[in-house]
Amino acid sequence: MPHVPLTWLAEHVEVPAGTTAAQLAADLVRVGLEEESIVPPTVTGPLVVGKVLSVSKEEQKNGKTINYCRVDVGEHNDAPGTGKEPADVPSRGIICGAHNFAAGDHVVVALPGAVLPGPFPIASRKTYGHVSDGMICSARELGLGEDHSGIIVLEEFLSADAVPAAGTDAVALLGLGAEVLEINVTPDRGYCFSMRGVAREYAHSTGARFTDPGLPENLPTPPPAATADGFAVEVDDPTPVDGPGCDRFVTRIVRGIDPSAPTPAWMVERLSQAGMRPISLAVDVTNYVMLDLGQPLHAYDLATLAAPIVVRRAAAGERLTTLDDVERRLDPEDLLITDSPGGARGSRILGLAGVMGGAETEVADATTDVLVEAAHFDPVSVARTARRHKLPSEAAKRFERGVDTRLQAVAAQRVVDLLVEHGGGTADAAVSDLDTTTAPAPIAFDPSAASRLVGVDYPREQVLAILEQIGCTVRPAADAETTVAGDGADDAAPGVVVTPPTWRPDLVGPAHLVEEVARLAGYDEIPSVLPPAPAGRGLTVAQRQRRDVARALAERGLTQVLSYPFVGDVHDKLGLPADDPRRATLRLLNPIADDAPALRTSLLDTLFDTARRNVSRGASELGVFEIGLVTRPEGVRAGAAPGTDRRPTAEEIATLMAAVPAQPRHVAGVLAGQLVPDGVWGPGRRVDWADAVDAARTVATTVGTELTVRAGSTAPWHPGRCAELVVGDAVVGHAGELHPKATAALELPPRTVAFELDLDAVLAASPAEPVQVDPVSTFPLAKEDVALVVDDSVPAADVLAAVVEGAGDLAEEVRLFDVYTGDQLGEGKKSLAFALRLRAADRTLTAEETAGVRKRIVKVAGKRVGAVLRA
Template identity: 70%
Template sequence: MPLVVTEWLGDHVELPEGLTAEQLAADLVRVGLEEEAVHGAAVTGPLVVGRVLERVPEPQKNGKTINWCQVDVGAHNVDGVPASEGGTPRGIVCGAQNFDVGDLVVVALPGAVLPGPFPIASRKTYGHVSDGMICSQRELGLGEDHDGIIVLPRLGFAEADLAPGQDAVALLGLGDEVLEINVTPDRGYAFSYRGVAREYAHATGARFTDPGLVASLPTPPPSPNDAGFPVEVDDAAPIHGVTGCDRFVTRIVRGIDPSAPTPAWMKRRLEGSGVRSISLAVDVTNYVMLDLGQPLHAYDLGQVVAPIVVRRAAPGERLTTLDDVARTLDPEDLLITDSPGGARGSRVLGLAGVMGGASSEVTEATTDVLVEAAHFDPVTVARTARRHKLPSEAAKRFERGVDPRLPAVAAQRVVDLLVEHGGGTADPAVGDLDTTKGPAPITFPLGLPSRTAGVEYPREQVVEILEQIGAGVSPGPDADSVLVIPPTWRPDLTEGVALVEEVVRIAGYDRIPSTVPAAPGGRGLTAEQRTRRSVARALAEAGLVETLSYPFVGEAELDALGLPESDPRRRAVRLANPLADDRPLMRTSLLVTLLETARRNVARGLPDVAVFETGLVTLPGEDAPVAPQLPVGRRPSAEELAALEAAVPAQPRHVAGVLTGRRDHAGWWGAGRTADWADAIEVARLVAERAGVAVSVEADTETMPWHPGRCARLVVPGGTVVGHAGELHPKVVERLGLPARAVAFEVDLSALVAAASGEPVQATAVSAFPAAKEDFAFVVDAGVPAADVVAAVAAGAGELLEDVALFDVFTGEQVGEGKKSLACSVRLRAADRTLTADDVRGVREGVVAAAERVGAVLRG
């Protein structure tokens, strides 16, 4: 996000005295530039200019030599008297060796706080009491140089303008607050002080001077001539029908002093805006880029061979960029090349609009500079920057759209600054390859803003605002419309609705009343939405905490769950441009990401976890069609949209939960209880109950990541499996670092909603007659599911059954090896009478007979 130094902004727009960063943020937010952060002063407390009066080297036993210095800090001396008037200087220990007696330096006095924070105090060190600190650039947050302290004249400050005791905070701009703003992608012009100043003028009515106009330059740019550095654009097959470069300006400055420092004011502004100072030539191009919004590049003229050719990359070409990374180029990459040995365009100098190459960069020995100011296609630059993961400052601006009128103005600004501060001479050679086209005019109905926003905007106000943003307005085809030519720095203004937004924005969003639309009768939540809310509410009431995770996974996560290679859940959609290289797949199971949430909580010291999540999974078919590449320059046809829709994989909504550690906590009421497989099944049943679907629970011995002997599948009427619940496989638990015997469930909520009848629930009458209760204990083979026995008991009880519940499972010598005892409680009730002994006897006989059909024998 751009950083705004208030002092720099004041070069282009009138600012009130004492304007704070908070007030600037409040003014800019009115026109849509939101505050991201306000960065406070880098240094607080006394930071002053000091003159070294005495420097005594003192070798130490560790081999290091320190300097015991006497430093005159004017009115901040020990007795408050300048040394020139007989005052006593401060004694300071300094380990740097790059200064001498008489140098003017920056001194942090006791009470100052440097970036870090690093408070300064008088302290005893190396046998002396050091009464302050002589500072380096890195200690003040001005750069990374920590090898030596700051000697102010070497930074470009005139010695005549400096005096001991002078405030160095103001001198170095360290007391300024910096505003960081959030710029939306369609407003790339606000990545410059020119753009932010214009927006401030819109918000406050302050007088604005456009620095991007030729008239604003002290020296107008000369006309192009035949002596200009030769440039060719060879883009015969442009992508998406647009040539990659439609303007390329070149200027030459000769005889620059390689040792000329960047002026202190420029360095202060650059670093306040978040850009590190490098060298004069590079700093000047960065300064003009931040000021105007036009990225530039400086080449060592001696290393570039004419002609420069702008072309697409050939397969297999490579380039070492300025960050010393060797990159393999893509045929869609637009390159800047030159022609050594007469081989036209054979050597790659840089990625157009993104980053230059190392072969032609400006070095400490460069005296002649070739300045490039070009206009590149935003889509080409954006794709190249993302392809090579190079989000450079230049790419940020080009991909959002740069004013095509700026290159000549920006290049002239660079030439003027290099001549002024580097001692160079502007070469008369001027190149300007220009094939740009002006913005297309828009027929704009003057009543459209009022109809769209619901606020009355007079015709005169609409025209005034359009002209205020820089648009040209002329009479339209009829009396109710005008012809609008958008400003060149606003490539986002391509249709009437975009101009409506500008009118509403400049007139003030606060003028639009907040009106809540009336909800039409007969509408509300869909059945699926009601089910989703009911399920989430029920799970929360059951003690589970709802979480949210990103739907991106990798092969490692699927391996951790032990999914076989043939498992359909391994067939996942692979993202072409994933957020993380190790998670390129869309999840096919909600548990994959939910288990990571549980693992993270356990790893942070929370072993008792009960979480759930409701979200989409992506399930591509085995022979899923490939999504078509839709056109960019026109609206897709109905057939193309239908083909795209057909290629979208199924995305059902699942609900999953994980429980680890204790389900019931220990206390004075008892020892507590650890969550087990029955808890997972019960919670999964709760989901089905809230969806209004009766599910049967069946044993499942082969579905990962569950334990083969403690897993159940949930089946809806018709035989469709809609989920699984139970204890996780021990190896899965071990791989994920979860507590032993962790349990989980996952249910296809979309399938449950589809299986629900959709009919209103019919209330049953409450019987006023007493209930009869019978208990049964059956002995069955250990492999017989308890659900089968409970279902048989319910079937045998008939219409008098009100409720049946399994309340005990017992194994032991009493029931025999390989057997188990299942105890069920049955509650009976009739709607029209009190049950007799014969009624209960008949039910008992029916239950026993039905149980025998599943191999259960009544226990004696």
């Protein structure tokens, strides 16, 4: 995110005195630059200039030598003889471990009450036998760089004639008290990754006068033309992947730079405010110009280079150690900067073009001669390389969003001027400028399109003025010998031809111009009009059913969750067989996470991870469910995508549809721990396989689908505690207790249960018409209990179905309430007891009728499942 110090911004645009960061944010948001944050001052409290009066070196028992200093801090001094340490003149006593200063030097002193970056509060304390009444600061302690080898000596840090008197506020002197605005820039506004771009937008918002620092005429020294003896540069990219990889490459040479020359304090301050770490003069200058103008630059140690520089694509197997000391295996699509040692053209790699330089030719502590590179690289190529190598550098952020193709020579000249001024160098007359850039393409535009598309009446004059304001060249269409590509142009209001400025590569069509008109005229001018809601519309039947299912499961105590649909090795943890169709996954070319590169084939694939995370965070009683899509790629045939120049043919559409995998909607749930907690009523109850089956039944019952439950066996469920869920003749899901190996691999509690249903299949089998509620009978209820003895292998569901059939229309409710096995029944037998609620719609049932129901139940159950009435 770009950081905007007001003092820096004011160099390019008139900013009224007293403007705060909050006011600046309000001005910029009007033109679409949103505030990310306001960075408060890095230093607060008393920070002043101090003059060292005396330095007493004292050896300590631990072998360390410290300095006890008396420092004049102006009005903050102790009175003579009354301070914490005796002194002949007003001053303060301070302990300092650095040794790079002497009496008479001016330093920066943090007095008690100051807070330095960290935060690091300063207080008076007794140490080494003295009271240290403050701290003499280094650059790193003030957040002005990484130098911690010694404290700041202002005669060196500023200049001897710029050092103020003792007691002067050092916060203002060093620029440490300023607020900095951090803004959010959208990808199409890459020019705002510079102070130049932000200043231009501030001028658009407020009407303030803007001076473009990117124009040659605004430089103290205009950029010179290319010379024949410039450092040779070649571009060898005959078959570019994304277009010409490099269409401009400017080099400048500065000789005789003092390697020990420090970066000026004002530049260190601005780099620090922008969130960049000062390194050395040559590197800091290139970074500063990049932040100021938006043109990434690179400085090479000239002594390590061999002409010509060759811009080319990488060869298979090539490697490069970048400036971050990481060796990277290069891809043939990577665009490289190379040179030619020993005459071997383009044999040595200097860096990844537009992303990061190599370690071999970086500017070192002893570098005196530098080659400055200012180039323009293809945005797509840079973006792909940065993502491929996970290198989101500051240069890449700008190149991938588009850099001004007319800026390279100007930026290089700025770097040369700064190195000459602050490094004592001399600009070499040799200049190279390889330039194959093309001018922005003109856009045929109908000014009335702005009003038509935005819905605001923009006068023609206002539209054209805004386009010129953002830097576009506007000409009548007749003068440009072209026609207007748009609607509504006529002789009275002819179209125009608009040529965007070079710093706006995002303006490529009429719609982009309309967007600029709406932006600068003010988004607040666009009325908010709610579209009318037509009658007779609402949720579809399927949408209402899905909501009913979610509501029913929530009423059972389950919590709805949403998990990411990406999976890795979960099928191994579930113990799926090698030939299980759920193992056939669709892999993503560019997954969010390397360990989850495929789309799930089952909701439980990802729901288990959600359950594990909740259990790991203390949720001992767990009940979660999810409704979502799964991907089944069986039968998918890949095909070529048609072009965008025309509507696809029916055959091409069929090919595209054949390449789209099936994505049925499923519902799944996971339960663990206690279903009923322990309490004064007695011990609780853990969830078991029947609860998972019951939850699946709830789904089917809610939408009116008849669900048949039968014994099944499939991973990851326990073979003896797995139910197969059937609708009609099709298996639509499973429910039951998970296999112990699966719960261990998934890090779930033992005896966790789960269910999963193909919700689309369940909904497809639901009644087409809404379920009609039977009228409530006003006649009395009759109750009957019947206990049937069957073989132990007979499923309870089959017995229940027989009881319901035997009870007929008189059965209002049939419920299994007891299962008994024991010696009284004999080996291999079990007794199932059912409670019946019987009622007729038109009469009171007699004892004979209820007895008849019992007899029919025994008869039907005996015929279907071999049941006999328990004695």
